[in-house]
Amino acid sequence: MMGPAHSLSGAAAWLGVGAAAAATGHTMPWPVLLAGALICAGAALAPDLDHKSATISRAFGPLSRALCGIVDAISFAVYKITKSKKDARRTGGHRTLTHTAVWALLIGVGASTLAVEGGRWAVLALLFVHMVLAVEGLLWRAARVSSDVLVWLLGATSAWILAGVLDQPGNGAYWLVTDPELAYAWIGLPIVLGALVHDIGDALTISGCPILWPLPIAGKRWYPLGPPSVMRFRAGSWVELKILMPVFMLAGGVGAAAALNLI
Numbered sequence: 001m002m003g004p005a006h007s008l009s010g011a012a013a014w015l016g017v018g019a020a021a022a023a024t025g026h027t028m029p030w031p032v033l034l035a036g037a038l039i040c041a042g043a044a045l046a047p048d049l050d051h052k053s054a055t056i057s058r059a060f061g062p063l064s065r066a067l068c069g070i071v072d073a074i075s076f077a078v079y080k081i082t083k084s085k086k087d088a089r090r091t092g093g094h095r096t097l098t099h100t101a102v103w104a105l106l107i108g109v110g111a112s113t114l115a116v117e118g119g120r121w122a123v124l125a126l127l128f129v130h131m132v133l134a135v136e137g138l139l140w141r142a143a144r145v146s147s148d149v150l151v152w153l154l155g156a157t158s159a160w161i162l163a164g165v166l167d168q169p170g171n172g173a174y175w176l177v178t179d180p181e182l183a184y185a186w187i188g189l190p191i192v193l194g195a196l197v198h199d200i201g202d203a204l205t206i207s208g209c210p211i212l213w214p215l216p217i218a219g220k221r222w223y224p225l226g227p228p229s230v231m232r233f234r235a236g237s238w239v240e241l242k243i244l245m246p247v248f249m250l251a252g253g254v255g256a257a258a259a260l261n262l263i
Contacts, residue, residue, distance in 0.1 A: 001198075001201040001202060001204070001205060001235055001236075001240055001244070002055075002235055002236045002240065003045055003048075003054065003055030003056075003136065003137050003140055004055075004137055004138070004140045004245065005201065005240050005241075005244055005245050005248065006044040006045055006048075006137060006197070006198050006201055007041040007042070007044050007045060007133075007134060007136075007137025007138045007140075008041070008137075008138065008245055008248035008249060008252065009044060009197050009198075009201055009244075009248050010037075010040040010041045010042075010043060010044030010137075010190075010193070010194040010197050010198070011037045011038070011040055011041040011044075011134075011138065011248075011252050012248045012249075012251045012252035012255060013040060013044075013193050013194070013197045014033075014036045014037045014039075014040035014041075014190050014193060014194075015033070015037050015251075015252045015255030015256045015259055016251065016255040017036070017189075017193070018032075018033045018036070018037075018255060018256070018258075018259030018260075019254075019255045019256075019258035019259045021259065022258055022259050022260075022261055023258070027259070027260075027261060028172075028175070028259060029170065029171050029172040029175060030260065031162065031165045031166050031168075031171045031172045032166070032171075032172035032175045032186070033256070033259050033260070034162070035127070035162045035166060035172070036186075036189070036190040037190075037252075037256075038130065038131060038134045038158070038162075039126075039127070039130040039134070039187065039190040039191060039194070040190035040191070040193050040194040040197070041130075041133070041134040041137055041138055041194070042129070042130030042131065042132070042133030042134040042136075042137065042194065043107075043130060043133070043190060043191040043192075043193070043194025043195055043198075044137065044194040044195070044197050044198045044201075045059075045133045045136065045137050045194075045198070046098070046107065046133070046191075046194065046195060046198070047098040047099050047103070047104075047195055047198045047199060047202075048068075048094075048098070048198075049067060049068055049071040049072075049098055050068065050071050050072045050075045050092075050093045050094045050095070050096065050097070050098045050099075051068060051072070051094045052065065052068045052069060052072065054068070055136050055137060055140065056068070056133060056136070058136070059132050059133055059136045059151075060132070060148075060152075061148050071093070071098060072092055072093045072094065073093065074093070074097070075093025075094070075096045075097035075098055076090065076092055076093035076096070077093075078093075078096065078097045079093060079096045079097065079222065082213075082214055082221050082222075083221055083222060084216065084219060084220055084221045084222075085219075086218070086219040086220045087220050087221055087222045088222075095202065095207060095209060095210070095224075096210065096213075096222060097213075099198070099199050099202060099209050099210060099211070100199070100210060100211060100212070100213040101196065101199070101211050101212065101213075102213065102214070103195065104192050104195035104196050104199070105192060107188075107191055107192070107195060108188035108189065108191045108192030108195070109188055110188075111126055111187055111188040111191045112184075112185050112186070112187055112188030112189075113188075114126065115183075115184035115185065115187045115188070116181070116182055116183070116184065116185050120163065123163055123184050123187070124159055124160065124163055126187060127158070127159035127162055127163055128155050128156055128159040129155075130191075131154070131155035131156075131158040131159050131162075132151060132152060132154075132155035134155075135151050135154055135155055136151065166184075172186075196211075199211045202235075203224075203225050203226040203227075204226060204227065204231075204232060204233065205226070205232055205233060205234065205235050206229075206232050206233070206234055207224060207226075208224025208225055208226035208232075209224060209225055209226065210222040210223060210224055210225065211225050212225060
């Protein structure tokens with residue numbers, strides 16, 4: 001799928017988590033619901049770090065473009081080292097390493113560890129990166145006609161405000177935990193979810209997605225999971241734009257209302 005659909009699906013997924021939490025009597029603090037939805041929307045773009053033309057490659061100018069090139073090279077190297085005889089021959093690393101559950105878990109654990117060990121500035125950095133990505137994904141038309149500096153300023157302002165709100169007692173810095181030393185340990189959850197939702201979205205397209213690497217399936221280490229071919233679509237097609245994106249927006253709205261106990 002394309003960037004906007006990925007971000008919408010990420011936000012909707014976290015709002016769905018909030019709705020499930022409310023249904024079980026553990027209503028999520030609204031700042032966690034909001035911050036988590038934005039983080040998840042941004043994180044849903046992150047697996048495309050292996051693609052030099054993806055939305056994320058433009059998010060931070062030359063830095064993100066260079067990073068995409070590095071991640072692409074690393075992903076391709078891992079593919080060549082671990083592929084089986086039945087895996088297809090490739091010329092790049094797109095939709096390999098960063099499109100797996102292993103990668104999603106690694107970045108989620110890494111983010112939580114960074115937030116816990118790095119303190120406020122690490123949390124601000126994580127929020128800033130994902131706020132910028134959320135702007136790029138959710139407001140992609142506006143972001144494309146705006147300067148990078150404006151998008152970065154919006155991301156930085158959003159990160160600073162959210163961190164200030166979350167730090168207030170009961171607002172979510174210690175959500176899921178009570179140990180003061182584990183503040184923001186939850187921040188990896190929307191990041192993992194965003195990456196997995198991205199992978200599931202790509203699995204619906206013609207190429208499929210090797211989510212379960214390195215488990216061998218049909219003799220392949222990089223088996224492209226997906227539904228039957230008749231149910232797949234091309235990225236950017238009318239199915240994505242006219243059906244899936246409106247569904248994600250509707251699901252997000254219902255999820256937010258349920259998470260806030262409005263319905």
